[in-house]
Amino acid sequence: MERLVLWHRVVPPTRLENDDPAAIDAWVDALEAGARPFGARTLARAGGMIALAFELTELEDALGLALRWLDEAEARSPELPMALGAATGEISEGGRAPAGAAIDRAHLLAGRARKGELVVDAATRDLAGTVFLFDRAVGTGAAALRGMSVDRRVPRREQCRGAIAHLTQAAVPSAIADELAEVSALATSTEPACVLLRGPSGAGSSRYLYQLEREHAPTFVARLGPVPGGLEPLGSLRLALAARKNEGVLAELAQGEAVDRAALIRALREAGGERPWFVLDPLAGLDPSSLEVVAELVSTTPSLLFARAGMDLPLPKSLEALPWQEYVLPSLRLDDAKEVAATILGEADEDVIRRVAVLGGDTPLGVVEAARNLLAAGDVIYADHRFVWRSAPRAGIRAIPLDTLVHERVDTLEGVSRALLETCSLVPPGTDEDTLVDLARRDGLTNELGEARERLEREAFLRAGSWAPTSEHLRRAVLQSMPPARRAELERFFAAALEAKGPSGPVAGVTRGMALAEGGDGAGAAAVFLRAAEALATRGWRDAARRLAVAAIQTDPRAETRAAATALARSLGSERPPADLGERVSQVAVSALLAGDIGAVERTVDAAIAEGRDLAAADRVRAMAYLAKGDPARAMEVFERLARNTTREPKARARSALTLSWIRLHAGDASDAVRAALEALALVRRLKDPRGETAALHTLAACYRALHRDEDAQRLEDAAPA
Numbered sequence: 260m261e262r263l264v265l266w267h268r269v270v271p272p273t274r275l276e277n278d279d280p281a282a283i284d285a286w287v288d289a290l291e292a293g294a295r296p297f298g299a300r301t302l303a304r305a306g307g308m309i310a311l312a313f314e315l316t317e318l319e320d321a322l323g324l325a326l327r328w329l330d331e332a333e334a335r336s337p338e339l340p341m342a343l344g345a346a347t348g349e350i351s352e353g354g355r356a357p358a359g360a361a362i363d364r365a366h367l368l369a370g371r372a373r374k375g376e377l378v379v380d381a382a383t384r385d386l387a388g389t390v391f392l393f394d395r396a397v398g399t400g401a402a403a404l405r406g407m408s409v410d411r412r413v414p415r416r417e418q419c420r421g422a423i424a425h426l427t428q429a430a431v432p433s434a435i436a437d438e439l440a441e442v443s444a445l446a447t448s449t450e451p452a453c454v455l456l457r458g459p460s461g462a463g464s465s466r467y468l469y470q471l472e473r474e475h476a477p478t479f480v481a482r483l484g485p486v487p488g489g490l491e492p493l494g495s496l497r498l499a500l501a502a503r504k505n506e507g508v509l510a511e512l513a514q515g516e517a518v519d520r521a522a523l524i525r526a527l528r529e530a531g532g533e534r535p536w537f538v539l540d541p542l543a544g545l546d547p548s549s550l551e552v553v554a555e556l557v558s559t560t561p562s563l564l565f566a567r568a569g570m571d572l573p574l575p576k577s578l579e580a581l582p583w584q585e586y587v588l589p590s591l592r593l594d595d596a597k598e599v600a601a602t603i604l605g606e607a608d609e610d611v612i613r614r615v616a617v618l619g620g621d622t623p624l625g626v627v628e629a630a631r632n633l634l635a636a637g638d639v640i641y642a643d644h645r646f647v648w649r650s651a652p653r654a655g656i657r658a659i660p661l662d663t664l665v666h667e668r669v670d671t672l673e674g675v676s677r678a679l680l681e682t683c684s685l686v687p688p689g690t691d692e693d694t695l696v697d698l699a700r701r702d703g704l705t706n707e708l709g710e711a712r713e714r715l716e717r718e719a720f721l722r723a724g725s726w727a728p729t730s731e732h733l734r735r736a737v738l739q740s741m742p743p744a745r746r747a748e749l750e751r752f753f754a755a756a757l758e759a760k761g762p763s764g765p766v767a768g769v770t771r772g773m774a775l776a777e778g779g780d781g782a783g784a785a786a787v788f789l790r791a792a793e794a795l796a797t798r799g800w801r802d803a804a805r806r807l808a809v810a811a812i813q814t815d816p817r818a819e820t821r822a823a824a825t826a827l828a829r830s831l832g833s834e835r836p837p838a839d840l841g842e843r844v845s846q847v848a849v850s851a852l853l854a855g856d857i858g859a860v861e862r863t864v865d866a867a868i869a870e871g872r873d874l875a876a877a878d879r880v881r882a883m884a885y886l887a888k889g890d891p892a893r894a895m896e897v898f899e900r901l902a903r904n905t906t907r908e909p910k911a912r913a914r915s916a917l918t919l920s921w922i923r924l925h926a927g928d929a930s931d932a933v934r935a936a937l938e939a940l941a942l943v944r945r946l947k948d949p950r951g952e953t954a955a956l957h958t959l960a961a962c963y964r965a966l967h968r969d970e971d972a973q974r975l976e977d978a979a980p981a
Contacts, residue, residue, distance in 0.1 A: 262312040262350045263321055266365035269307025270340040270374045283307045290328060297321060302357045312350055319390050325377050326414055344369030347382040368406045371397050378406040392416055392637040413640050422634050422641035424717045426603045429627050431467050434595045435588055446475050449534060451561040453581045457570055458588030461624030461661050461732060464567045465540055479535040484688035485544025490810055491769035492795055492803035495549035498689030515767020517794040528560050539566040541731060543890050548803045551577045590621035599626040607646035611639055620658035624730060628664040631719055635671050665736040675707045676714050683726045684737040685749050694756050695726050701752040751778035765791040776814040785815035792827055801831045891926040898922055913942035913951055920958050929965040936962055949980040
C-alpha cells in the first residue's frame, strides 16, 4: 500500500558537551505521540531518528505537522537542530521489518537536508503541489535522487492567495480617462445623451462606468444586466429595479407580473426624475423587451444611457435609432499597463511591476489578473508591506491571454469556496441574497458559507459586500469549467430555491423555467414558458410571447407542447417563414452575415419553429446569428442544443460540423475549427455534394487564414467546385 514516509533526524552537535541524549529521547517521544492522532505508524526509531508512515489521505496534515515540528524545535532550543525527509511509495509490512524504496528515499533526503528543512521527493511534491510551495532543489549526487525543500517563509499557497487582499483597487488608466473626457462632461450635463463604449473584453469600460457613477451619484440608476438565455421578458429591467423600494406598476414588475407597456413607461418616467441613468452592462445577454422599454423611454425623456459592447457587436434593432455617441477604448501601451500595475501593487519591486504589466497584455483587467495570478501561484509574495519575488522570477516574459489568466486562477479553488463561486456565477446579476443563500444551502453549503464568502472576497473572486463575481470574464470562466452534470444539478437547486421563495408573477417564472430546462426538466420548463407567454399576450407583448412559445418547443418538442405553442403563435399573427427554411440554412445565415439584419433572422427562425419547422435547421441559423453578433459563447450554447437534436444522417452531421467550425474559429480556436471543417469535408465528399464541398473548403480556408497560412487557404479556395 502506498504511504507517505516522514524521516526525522536530529543534526548532531559539533561539540560533545552539547550532546543531551535524554532531551533528544524526550523530543522524539513527543513527536511520536503527536503523530498518532493522524494515524501514523512508527517504522523505525533510534537515537534522534524516527521514521513514520502516514496514509496518503493524511498527506497534507502530515506535512503540516512536520513544519510545525521544525518551528517548535527552533523555538524550544537552538541546540536541537533537526531536519526531515519525506517520500511517497509502496510500503511492504509482511517481512521482519517494513520495507520499500520510499523509506530509503525519505532517509536519504533527510540526510541531505539542511537543519530546519523539510525535503520531499518528486512524487510527494506532485501530490502536495496544489497546497505547498517549494524552495531549493536538493541533490543526492550526480544522476541520483533529487528533492525539493518546502519554503518555510510561505509554505502554503493559501498564504500567498490571501495576499491578493493587499492589492489596491485599480483606477481607470489615464489613457482611457483622457480618451473618455467628453463622456465625463456628458455625465455632468443636463442634456440627454446616449453613449456607446466599445472595446475588447477587459478594456476597462465597466470599471469606468462604476467610477463615473460613484463620482456623480445620480438620483436614479438602473443597471441592466443579462438574464439566462436573454429570455425572461423585462427580466433585465426587473432585476435592475429589485433593490429599490417600488410602488404601483414597478412593484408589479418586481414581482414578475405582466404589466402594461404604457403604464410601465409612465412609472419609470416618474421614478427616474429629471435625468435618470440607464446602464446596459454588458449589452449582450439583455432581454429584448427591456431594451425596447429603455429605448422608448430614452427617446422621449431627458436621460443618460450608457451601453458597453464588444468591438464588432451590432446594436439590437430597438436601439439602432437612438442618437449614439460612440467611443472606442484604446488598448494599453506598455507605459499605460505599468501605470495600472504600479497603482495596484503600490510599493513593489520595479521588476515585479514591469513583469505584471507585460504579462497582463493591453487591457486593465489583464494587468490586474496577472498580478492576482502571480500571487496565487506564489511567484510574488507580500513581505514587509511590499510585493517582492518569492524567489527568482520565471524565465521568459510575454503577454498571457486574459482567458488563460482567469482560468488558471479559478483552477486554484476547490471545495466549499469553489462550490460557492459556482453558485454566485450561475445566478443572474441582481438575484436577491435570500435566494442565493438558499441555493448554496441546497448545494450543501451550511456552516462554511460565511468563511467561504470571506475567502472569495479576500482573493478577489467576489466583489466586496456583494455576491457578484468580480468580472464577466470570471463568471464565464467558472461556468465553462463546470462539468455538465454539476451544472445541471446546480440548475435544479436554483429552480427549487426560486420556487421556495414563494409566489411570483408568471413572467419572473421564466428564469426558473430556464433553470428547469438546464436541469433536464424540459416539460416543466415548457409549461412555465407557455404560462408566461399567455400572460404577456394579454398585455400586448406580442414579440415576447412569441419568443417564449418558441422556447417552449425547443425545450419540450413533444406534440402537445408544439400544438399549444403553435396555436399561441398563430393567435399573435406570427409571420410565415420561408417554406424551404430547412433547405436554406446556409443561405439564410450567409445573407444575415452580409446584410447585418440579425433581428430579421431571429424573427424568421422564431416563426419557423412556432410553425413546426426543423429545430436543428433553425438552431444552425441561430448559432450563425450569434456569431454575427460577436457572441461565440452563446453560439456554442445553441450548438450544444443543436448537437442533441441532430440526427446521425450524414447531411445533418456535415452541416453541424460546419457550424461548429465557424463557432470555434470566432472563439479563437483555429485548430479545433480545422478539425471540425475536415470532418464536414469528409462527410460531404462521401455524399458527393458539390455545394457542401464548396462550403467546407471555404470554411477550411478561413481557418487556415486565421493560422496565417494564406497560400494554403488560397489553394483550398481554388480547389472548391464551381
